[in-house]
Amino acid sequence: MSDRNTLGLNIRNATSADELSIAVLGMQVFLDTYATEGIRDALAREVLEAFSPEKISSLIARPDTALLVAQARGHLLGFAQIAVRTDHPMIGDPDAAELQRLYVQERFTGHGIGWQLLERAQVQAASRGASRLWATVWTGNHRAMSFYPRQGYWHAGSPVYRLQDEVHENALFCKAL
Numbered sequence: 001m002s003d004r005n006t007l008g009l010n011i012r013n014a015t016s017a018d019e020l021s022i023a024v025l026g027m028q029v030f031l032d033t034y035a036t037e038g039i040r041d042a043l044a045r046e047v048l049e050a051f052s053p054e055k056i057s058s059l060i061a062r063p064d065t066a067l068l069v070a071q072a073r074g075h076l077l078g079f080a081q082i083a084v085r086t087d088h089p090m091i092g093d094p095d096a097a098e099l100q101r102l103y104v105q106e107r108f109t110g111h112g113i114g115w116q117l118l119e120r121a122q123v124q125a126a127s128r129g130a131s132r133l134w135a136t137v138w139t140g141n142h143r144a145m146s147f148y149p150r151q152g153y154w155h156a157g158s159p160v161y162r163l164q165d166e167v168h169e170n171a172l173f174c175k176a177l
């Protein structure tokens, strides 16, 4: 794991200057992760809506949302998005926070960026009063399905996720902070 040190990684809060790069990185990671059979309209619509620079800009400005970026040598390699006071029916805790996105660019996965972003996300959430952090993962995302349990998360339920008109099975992972 020497790469972890040679990357010269800096994890920091996102600023408005990051919105364009976060939007494009988000599109790239989303498509790498979910467009496993090619592109279809539901995916195309979702990615263009969810990762427009305007959407990312409004997320950065939201007081209930934290965006962390992992940067090295002037490039963004990943980001984490947390929303505080976001309960889920399978959690039942108004002080819970949701890890809405944890995205690492594919060619930089496996270098410890994911767990470092996750650790910082947990610290951010706790400092904003969160009692626990939860995340949902598409059950077809085998890497993420095994990543969260290794970071101390337990499987708290199996909600469904709606992507445009499609319904997909998810797993909900949760950890006390």
Ligand SMILES: CC(C)(COP(=O)(O)OP(=O)(O)OC[C@H]1O[C@@H](n2cnc3c(N)ncnc32)[C@H](O)[C@@H]1OP(=O)(O)O)[C@@H](O)C(=O)NCCC(=O)NCCS
Residues within 6 Å of the ligand: 001, 029, 033, 100, 101, 102, 103, 104, 105, 108, 109, 110, 111, 112, 113, 114, 115, 116, 135, 136, 137, 141, 143, 144, 147, 150, 151
């Ligand atoms: C899932 C994802 C976030 C994982 O991040 P990653 O950077 O690839 O992976 P890691 O941080 O685990 O890095 C790999 C190594 O870091 C090390 N590591 C992990 N946790 C560690 C810890 N707590 N302490 C020290 N080292 C650790 C391990 O050696 C690990 O390898 P192993 O888990 O195979 O043993 C990333 O693959 C990704 O962005 N995927 C696409 C998008 C996605 O699926 N997001 C999640 C769904 S919301």
